[in-house]
Amino acid sequence: MNYRKSEAKEAARAQFRGVWAAIPTPFTPDFQVDEAGLRANMRHLTRNLRIEGVFCTGVMGEFWSLTQSERKRIVEVVVEEAKRGGCKVIAHTAHHSAHETVELTRHAQDAGADFVILMNQYYPPATEQTLYEWFRFVADRADIGLWMFDAEYSGWGMSPELTARIADIPNVCGIKIPRPLEHYAKVQKLVGDRIVMSEPTEGQWLTMMRDYGQRVFQSSPAPYLFQTAGWLPMREYTELGLAGKFDEAEKIAKPMQPLREVSAKWLRANWVQRKLIPIAFIKAWCELMGMAGGPVRPGLPQITEKERQELRSDLERTGLLARVPTAKAA
Numbered sequence: 001m002n003y004r005k006s007e008a009k010e011a012a013r014a015q016f017r018g019v020w021a022a023i024p025t026p027f028t029p030d031f032q033v034d035e036a037g038l039r040a041n042m043r044h045l046t047r048n049l050r051i052e053g054v055f056c057t058g059v060m061g062e063f064w065s066l067t068q069s070e071r072k073r074i075v076e077v078v079v080e081e082a083k084r085g086g087c088k089v090i091a092h093t094a095h096h097s098a099h100e101t102v103e104l105t106r107h108a109q110d111a112g113a114d115f116v117i118l119m120n121q122y123y124p125p126a127t128e129q130t131l132y133e134w135f136r137f138v139a140d141r142a143d144i145g146l147w148m149f150d151a152e153y154s155g156w157g158m159s160p161e162l163t164a165r166i167a168d169i170p171n172v173c174g175i176k177i178p179r180p181l182e183h184y185a186k187v188q189k190l191v192g193d194r195i196v197m198s199e200p201t202e203g204q205w206l207t208m209m210r211d212y213g214q215r216v217f218q219s220s221p222a223p224y225l226f227q228t229a230g231w232l233p234m235r236e237y238t239e240l241g242l243a244g245k246f247d248e249a250e251k252i253a254k255p256m257q258p259l260r261e262v263s264a265k266w267l268r269a270n271w272v273q274r275k276l277i278p279i280a281f282i283k284a285w286c287e288l289m290g291m292a293g294g295p296v297r298p299g300l301p302q303i304t305e306k307e308r309q310e311l312r313s314d315l316e317r318t319g320l321l322a323r324v325p326t327a328k329a330a
Contacts, residue, residue: 001113005144009172015115016218021054021219022060023042026292027294028294031297033073037293044291045087045223052088053216054087056075057091057093060220060282062279075091079112090116092149096123102137105141116146120151125155128161145172148175173195184199198214202234205217210241221267221285225263233255237252284311288315
């Protein structure tokens with residue numbers, strides 16, 4: 001971090017811009033962290049896809065399955081590769097133990113992460129007051145800028161009023177808010193420009209730039225699932241949108257609709273209809289794009305061979321895999 005605690009809000013406004021990606025944790029066939037694969041993925045993201053930042057050890061990263069030492073090591077590796085590639089890092093450091101959260105947050109700060117992000121307290125059952133106290137407890141014990149992640153699947157979504165109250169904490173500087181746009185608008189009205197706000201759905205990104213003034217896509221798997229080394233439509237339409245050239249941006253964004261439909265089928269539908277976090281499908285998609293993925297750890301079902309073949313067929317029909325010279329055979 002290159003700012004003082006009292007400067008966290010200003011630093012976030014200056015540093016969060018463009019496209020950030022939420023990254024998976026690749027595992028070897030025996031369920032160990034694949035550090036070589038993680039490094040290769042980071043180099044692809046920074047050198048080939050030219051993303052502005054990465055979100056690590058979060059939901060995409062299967063944080064609940066990682067040991068404390070694994071979470072710390074992953075942050076260290078990601079920071080090391082990000083610095084080489086010229087991008088920022090926001091590390092997810094939440095844990096059901098507030099004290100463990102403080103330790104992971106301080107470690108990310110010392111390891112060189114630029115910011116941290118905390119998913120809502122997910123156990124025990126929370127009230128608005130205990131959620132506030134949990135965020136306050138962590139923020140008071142670290143200097144790094146802290147984002148909220150208002151993840152309703154934690155069991156406890158935050159009201160706009162609670163979000164605004166937490167936003168007053170000096171080093172709370174942002175929120176990832178995957179909630180309906182009506183909720184987003186209420187939060188924005190209350191917090192103003194005190195913190196950075198980001199709705200993380202690629203299909204709504206242009207709308208968020210145009211109608212809500214959003215400046216950062218923070219974050220989802222879309223930047224590496226929808227783009228290849230030689231084809232960067234999300235980056236291209238983002239730059240046009242941030243420059244206010246929305247008609248030009250739309251011309252680039254619209255042809256990506258087939259990819260959004262594949263994503264809706266394999267990712268969104270599983271998340272919403274089956275209440276299944278679809279990391280196995282994200283990892284299989286990554287592998288088809290030439291990235292490291294591997295299995296998911298126990299607690300999530302593995303992708304079946306039939307599902308893998310169907311996913312591959314769906315992506316082939318979009319033309320995406322033809323753009324990936326290193327695409328792996330299913």
